[in-house]
Amino acid sequence: MERASDYTLADVLRRNATVHGEGIAFRGQDGAVTHQAHWRRVQHLATGLQRLGIAQGDRVAILSKNRIEYVELLGAAAQLGAIMSAINWRLSAAEVLAVLENDTPKAVLVEDEFWPLLDLALARTGPDLEPITVGIRREGFQCLDDLYIDDGPPPSTPLSADAPLLLIHTAWTDGRPKAATLSHANLISNAIQLQGAWKLGADDVHLCCLPLFHSTSISLTLAVQLAGGACVLTRQYEPQEAASLVELHRATVLGEFAPMLDGLLSACDDAPSRLRSLRHVCGLDSPETIRRFEAACPDATFWAGYGQTEVSGLATLGRFRDAPGAAGFPLALCAIGIEGDDGRLVPDGEAGEIVVRGPSACLGYWQRPEDNARLLRGGWLHTGDSGRIDANGRLWYTGRLAAKELIKTGGENVYPSEVEAVIRQHAGIAEVAVIGVPDAQWGESIKAICVPARTPPPAQEEVADFVASRIARYKRPRFVVFADSLPKRPDGSADREQIRKLHG
CATH class of the missing domain: 3.30.300.30 (ANL, C-terminal domain)
Structure with a gap:
């Protein structure tokens, strides 16, 4: 039942269209869209998907590199009450087939370069799956461009903030896909935490180099979007191009995994001032690279943290320079505990399993009730990682539990x-x-x-x-x-x- 307190991603986009209407929301390979234009295109796509037969609770998958249509699909799913399945395009055709059989989407949006990854799925799933081309037309198949329909009032679905919105796939423990199910409330609460921690505003710009099938990429994108800022979507990471985009668009926010930051710094060895607009960089990297970055960009901060897909991104955050090696403090809406073998929380300083509680903890894994019983037991989300909390409240990650073996x-x-x-x-x-x-x-x-x-x-x-x-x-x-x-x-x-x- 819809409550007065329910607030969905569609509400975020609607508000941005009014409050930040003419500000740039997204930049992609085909240009830029404002917050107002983004909301309009989301509504048009929702209308087209509804006429295709997509309804509340249905899944729509996407197999694409970063592009504006990707985030428009997420918004349209939010408007319809549908669920977007974000597929890792680095998978094999057999793995893509397994994901589609697990998530059972009614439609899958596919960029042309990834069309061969559908070969097995099209032979196996038959008419139950509607392939939709993205960026190019193929004879006999629906094209995404034709689903942006503006000839009537957009669909509106009363929806709980706890309704599932996004499936992001994590590592496969048993040879089967495992999709963390994230709700509107999960994604919005995670974005609010980052917006508050970094004091993000309408002038902030996220350079989105990580693929959008990653929770970190989605998390940072929504945090800046919630603040009314802009997101520059890159097709793939290339250090020289990334450096040029930082300089051109005055990017302030960047998420990365090694060796991305090292490459970016090397691309600017002769002119480190090109990166001076950056304010917040987070990810996983070596102490040497982090110190090199903060020396080149003295006004910027590298943020260490702990997180995973199951908590919608980050659960802790802290300045690397304050405590090198630590994972930071719990974010504003996250409770962090350390659980012993007996299922009880242990005192500060003792090691055990890291457990998380709060509105960004996922709903569970899609169609995996037995795994969910273990994941969410006792009112906490069990991460499968070990750590300890020091006397100051900082989390220190100490490794992975033997059962996780990741x-x-x-x-x-x-x-x-x-x-x-x-x-x-x-x-x-x-x-x-x-x-x-x-x-x-x-x-x-x-x-x-x-x-x-x-x-x-x-x-x-x-x-x-x-x-x-x-x-x-x-x-x-x-x-x-x-x-x-x-x-x-x-x-x-x-x-x-x-x-x-x-x-x-």
Whole structure:
């Protein structure tokens, strides 16, 4: 039931159209749109999607690089009460098929360069899925341009702020897609926290270099949008282009993962003043790169934080320079706790699982009730990460729980079990264990320790390419080594702790 307190993303866009009407909302490869024009285009697209049969609760997927139509689809879904599924375009065709079968969208918007990723899905799903081309026309298929319809009042759907709006896919723990379900309230509350922490206003400009299928990218975009500012959408990150866009549009906000910032600084070695408009940069990077950035841009701040898709982005934030290595303080609407093995919160200073509570905690995983029972037990969202809180209230991230076993490489999450399952399909491999190893450029790299099934063993490159041919290339092991055997626990499972000691 709709309540007087319900406030949705459509309400944000409607307000911006009035309060910040002639200000620039988005810049893309085809030009710029104002807040007023953005709201108008969102309503037109909502009308077109409704006539296509999209109704409240239906999913609409998108497979596209950053472009203005991407954020317009999110707004149109908000207007209709529909749910947008943001698909990682780095996935393989088989993985895209799995995502579509998991999310069951009625339509999928696809840029031309990603059309081959639909091959398996079109053969499998048949008429239940409506492919819509983006940016180019294909004979026999609907084009997104034709769905912007202005010949009547736009649709209006009474909606709860707790209604689901966005599916963002996290790492696959069991070979199946796992989509964090984010509501209007989740996304808006996260944006409000960032807007307040950084004192964002209508003059702020977000250079959106991270792909919009990432929660960090969506989070920063909505924070600046909520403030009435502008977002410059880049198709892909290229340091020289990014430096030029910062300088041209006086960008103030940037989200990044290593090695993006290092590349940006190197592109401006001869003229660091090109980056002087930047005020807030957040992400994951090395202390050396962060200090180099703050030396080049003395009026800017690099913000360290802790977050994940399941909390709609960031849950903590703090100036890196104040406590290098810390993840900052809880954001204004986030409660952070540390839970022990017995399910109780532990005192400050003790390590345990990081748990989060507040309006930005997700609704759960799409169609995964058993996982949700574990994720949201006891009134807290369980992150699967370990940490401690010091006497000042700062969070210190200390690692991942053994059950999580996550590798984070260049901002992407990879579960070892998924890569191991693929490598086991190779005829030349008898056993395998996959671990993450430190990488100065990417944060972590994937390393596969393999027991060969034959002599001589397959070439290292052959094993790595075997993985890349079946799942997303970012899950390809950077290192492949061979061993006579793998350390085992008493139950016969791989002893990852010993494997890390030997091969990490």
